[in-house]
Amino acid sequence: MVAGKMSTPLARVRGLGAARSGTEQFWRQRLTAVANVPLIIAFVFIVVGLLGRNHAAVVQILGSPLVAVVMLLFILSITTHMRIGMQVIIEDYVHDETAKLALLMANTFFSVAVGLASAFAILMLSFKV
């Protein structure tokens, strides 16, 4: 590690430095990437299975416990993954401090809003069944 002689023993043990964070996001991005693979495959199967069906059938299938849980996991995993991914893109290309902060906030707002709206819809479908 780069923790030099100027840092306190505690800071050296923590190994976090000025960023005040470590490898959580790196790890979470890989964790959700692994989770995304089976969840995307399941999502594609669900969508293809719903093609051409009428609204009542779609509600019935999307609201069934197994499909709803898979969809909730899918939404949780992809929105977590995409928030970190977009954060990396913003940090790579936006160097103006104010714009960067604003975009990082917007990124979180967007990801959480999309995730929550989708999860809410899935729960609503479940309770309709």
Add this chain to the structure above:
Amino acid sequence: MAETKAPVERPLSPHLFIYKPTLTMTMSIVHRVTGASLYFGTLLVAWWLIAAASSPNAYAGVGSFMGSLVGRVILFGYTWALMLHMLGGIRHLIWDTGRGFGPREREWLAVATVVGSISLTVVIWIVGYLFMGGSR
């Protein structure tokens, strides 16, 4: 935090554009572009789910948009982006284990990502059309 500012405009080191494009470089860029597209593509997923939860009318609205030519082109692009980013992600996970960096391996992996994503997209759409025909 104090902002660090360069005192004078210094020439930047020559970056990406001095290199001849290679397959692996293109795939790296494509991975990022598809990731960003899928980010906004989640709006379609949310819209679809909310419409399904709202009313038959709202769901029919989504259906007519997705069924239109523009909708189908967007959905086809979404499918391809999803498959490309998924296979590209698996490639990254392989790299995370320290494997697949050799000149032949990385070229092979890049080609496999492209060919695999196109194949999967086509298969999904063929199955999708068969399903639609079957249940109507």
